[in-house]
Amino acid sequence: MLFTVLIGLITSSLIVPFGKFVKTKWGIILAFIPLLLFLYYLQYLPLINWDKSYVQHIDWIPSLGINFDFRLDGLSLLFSLLITGIGTCIFFYAKSYLKDDPYVDRFFGYLCMFMSAMLGLVLSDNIFLLFTFWELTSISSFFLIGFNNEKIESRKSALTALSVTGLGGFFLLAGLVLIGNIANTYSISELVSKAQLIQQHQLFPYILGLIILGAMTKSAQFPFHFWLPGAMKAPTPVSAYLHSATMVKAGIYLLARFYPILGNNPAWTYSLMIIGGITMLYGAFHSLFRTDMKGVLAYSTISALGILVFLLGLGTQDAIIAASVFIVVHALYKATLFLITGIIDHATHTRDLSVLQGLRKVLLPVAIAGFLAAISSAGVPLTFGFIGKDLIYEATLHSEKHLAIYLTAAALITNILLVSAGFMAGIKPFFGKLPENFEKIKLPAKSLWIPPFILALLGVVFGCFPTFIGDLIAQPTVNSIMSVKSDFQLKIWHGFNTILLLSAITIVLGTVIYFINKPSEHKLKWIEKLNFIAPITIFEKCYQTIYNFSTSYSHYFHNGYLRSYLLKIIIFAEVLLAYQLYLGGPLHINWELLSAVSVYEVVTILIVFGAVALTLSTSSRLTAVVSTSVIGYGICLLFVFYSAPDLAMTQFTIDTLTVVLFVLVLFKLPPFLNLANKRVLIRDAVVAIIFGIILAMVAIRVLHVPTNIAISDFYGKNAYLLAKGRNVVNVLLVDFRGFDTMFEVVVLSIAALGVYSLLKLRLKSSEKE
Structure with missing residues (x-):
């Protein structure tokens, strides 16, 4: 498993010296890397079951409990197949999509790095290894989102995404450290057996909050959702990969992985249900007002992620089954719709839904793929989306009785709105009258339309034959999340019941809204009037406040003047030392501990005082340098008086060298200096005198502290x-x-x-x- 994680990083590093080959036709070889990884993990499908998983242990920093521990179970296998399977389609698609881009080699370097980071994240069985890959996904996605770095919007979107997910990473790290310290282990497998110990600890509420915050930022949960629509400035292959099956699902994976450790308690249940419920309704509602195809897909993605968090919060077996299936459902149709959006954008140079129509006449295979993805997202029978939505309703209806009706209503409203959003992105651009300026459009290269066609077709195949997904993927995934054995089968037909009725209502009302709702700039501007209370506005105001404070702070404390730095450092040291002296209580001097003062010492001190006075009063630079050297030589004599000849020699050498350097520098400076005004002189004198007094007090207090010479004896012996x-x-x-x-x-x-x-x-x- 380690090699499968590192292969992307190795490839990414090799692209640096061999990037020119990526720009040729041989660059298509890169697409076979995720394909081979997909085939490698595909072979584990019949091998992974309730009591069977594969573990790889490699020592890294065993003294700290940090090792390369990888574990392949049902949950990690599901995500590994999505990362590599959809990754294969993205790699083939991107080779044609970016064939004329001068930095296509750089793009594939970032993409390989990101794929490795995601694989490492989902396979990690050590919490610090998981966090390492978690942060690597944020860093690599930053480069992918900001790939078009000549555009200010791309740079801003990349920085926003990195800021939000980086903030979540900080919270996640704090939570992981607390968990590891409480359980005294950093192995995720061992943490499962210590779930009761963790949940009974007094810090559990803080741990739960920190872990959920980390997942919320990565998976774009309200109010941290705003980075995802902004990330649509990235090239379409990035949007399709990051926002359908990989990066945004990292938070979902984290919650699923920690479900047996932190779940099955009211705090977990109600927190995630509220967060997921708000997010799924908010995202679905906003998707209706977007005119940009990517905008529609972005907000519908936010809503889908909210559904997954909502189901994980619900936490019943039905809910976990629904979440496991919906992860695959959403990945297939959302990746398809994103790739189709890229094809349309390439062909028409617009993603405006108020303009696009009739493209089926010139892009028929693309239109078929869009139609299949749209009906799967709507949950039409004989598609995998139908099974996914049925399972969602089954989970809400079988929840606690006093909540079932409200949870089902929230899910119903969300799904109705998502039906309309899916039709807007997958059907609307292809039906209607073809505008004249689109009549000359030709079908793009096969490597562009075949990948979304395959993904859309899989949505139908899995819908017609769900047993394969149910037995080989969904069941091991549910067993891994719940840590108990569960037996269930996915079926196409469950008879005429309430769930079927809800599915029918969803499709009918969603279709009605689709025909009624006409995307327009007027509606978009109306909803944007509420931006003054939007989370992104609050985030930007907080950012601006912090930026203004940091700028003022930096200008004051880092003004470029060495004298200012020295003054502030000395004042800070004075305050700190004075406070410590105050805590130590009154100063009592035992005069008997002090040695007698000799005439040599008095004369030396008087010479030093005279040199200090001359240094401060003279206007000649050379005189100031010479008098400063006299101070240094006087200190050398004091070292000799107190039996420290080695320090005296060191001081003498450094002082002599300093004088020589100063004299050399004086050749480049005016011979006389302009003395500062009296206020500055008085200020500096006060600061210097106080500093001297405090150091004298410290020295006297040290004399009254019993000396521990154990270390000195050790070195001496x-x-x-x-x-x-x-x-x-x-x-x-x-x-x-x-x-x-x-x-x-x-x-x-x-x-x-x-x-x-x-x-x-x-x-x-x-x-x-």
Whole structure:
């Protein structure tokens, strides 16, 4: 399994040096990578069952409990087949769709990376490995959504998607860390057996909230849904792949995977039912007002994701069965409709539903695919969508009695609106009179219309023969989610009952709304009047507030003046040290601990004070440098008086070098300096005096603290034995703290190179401006 996850990353990295081959006809070879992966996982269909799963364990960081643990069970197999199966169609489609794009090699590099990230996510059996791939999906999708980076709308959409999903990733990480610490394991398989321990912990409400927030952002749940319609600025293959079967389903997968760990309790049930219910109604309602085909599909996708969250929240066996089937139903018809939208956009250069009509006369195979996808989304009998919608109604009707009628009503309204949305995207562009400017349109290359045709046809085949999906895919998936064995069969016909009546009402009323509702710019502008209370408006206002604060903060604290940085650092240190001294209580000085003051020390201190006064008062740069060196040499003498000759030599060397450097720099500076005004001098003097007093107080307090010399004794005893060195200081720097010293040398070397580069920099006159 590890190789199947890494193959996309390896391919992505190889595209960097060999990208020119992707732009040739040989680039079609890339499409066989997801095809081979699909065939590989397809062979596991008859092997995966209730008590059979495949696990791969590879040590990574075992000391932290982080390993490459992969697990293939019913749930992960379902998503792996969707990722690779629909991925195959997308790869073939994208090769023709982007054949003239100069950056097609870059596109396939991002796409391979994203496919690997999704496979790693659904196969991970370690929560930190899962999180790693979770974040990789956000990063790779950022590049895919912003692929047309010359357009400001694409860049903005990519940043919005990354911001929202990245924020959710932060919440998810916090929740995963809490779960791992409580259960004392990071293995998802082991967490299932400790579900009771986790749910009884006092932090469980916070864990549940954090995990749900992470899933909400990735799966575009209200109020974090707004990034998904914006992401429609991406090329159509991206929209078809990310928003039908992969990225937006990552949050659904997360909730399904953690259902046996966090589910089966009221907090889980009501939270997800409310979130999913609001999202599915909100998305379905807004899809009716869109005139852009991608806009219709985006909001209907939001609604479908809300349905899945709603069903996972309901949590009954019927609901989990419905969710498992609807994941496949939605992936098939939504990928089809997205790919058809791309074909229409390529052919007509518009996605405006108020303009598009009659295209069946020039794009007949595409029209057939659109019609099949539309009726599957509507739940017409003999399509897989019919079975999916029946299962949804069965789940709501068999829920708690006091909620059944309300849940069924919410599902019914949502499905009715989605029928209209599906017809708008899959049927409306192809029926009616063909406009004259579309008469010369020709059927595109087979690699463009065959993939959506296959996906649409599968929606009918699975609807006519549901046993295959039920026994080999849906049943293992339900068993994995619920962690109990369940036996059921998907059937085409369940007789005349309430569920069939609801399905008929759904189709009839949805069709009526489709004929009544005429998409127009007027309706779109009317609904956009409510944008002032929309989540995206609130998000943008929060963003602007944070941006303004950050800008003001940066301009004040990072104004480019070294003296300002030093002043603020010293003031902060003063406040921190003063607070710690305050917590330590009154300062009592034991004069007996202080040594007698000699005449040498007094004379040295007086010299240092005189040098300080001269440094502050002189207007000559050279005099200031010389007097500063006198201060340094005075400190060297103090080190000698207190038996620290090594420090004295170090100080002497550094001080001498500093003086030489300062004198060299003075050749490039005016000989005299302009002293600051009196206010600045007084301010700096006060800050410096306070700093000196605080450090003196710290030094005195240190003298009264019992000294623990255990560390000193260790280094003294082992310096020669372990490091073969007699100078303890040298041994510390080179051996015991060798890495620290090495990094300090590296930092200084980089700084030296930077300074040298600046000194040698020669700018053109235009660049200086």
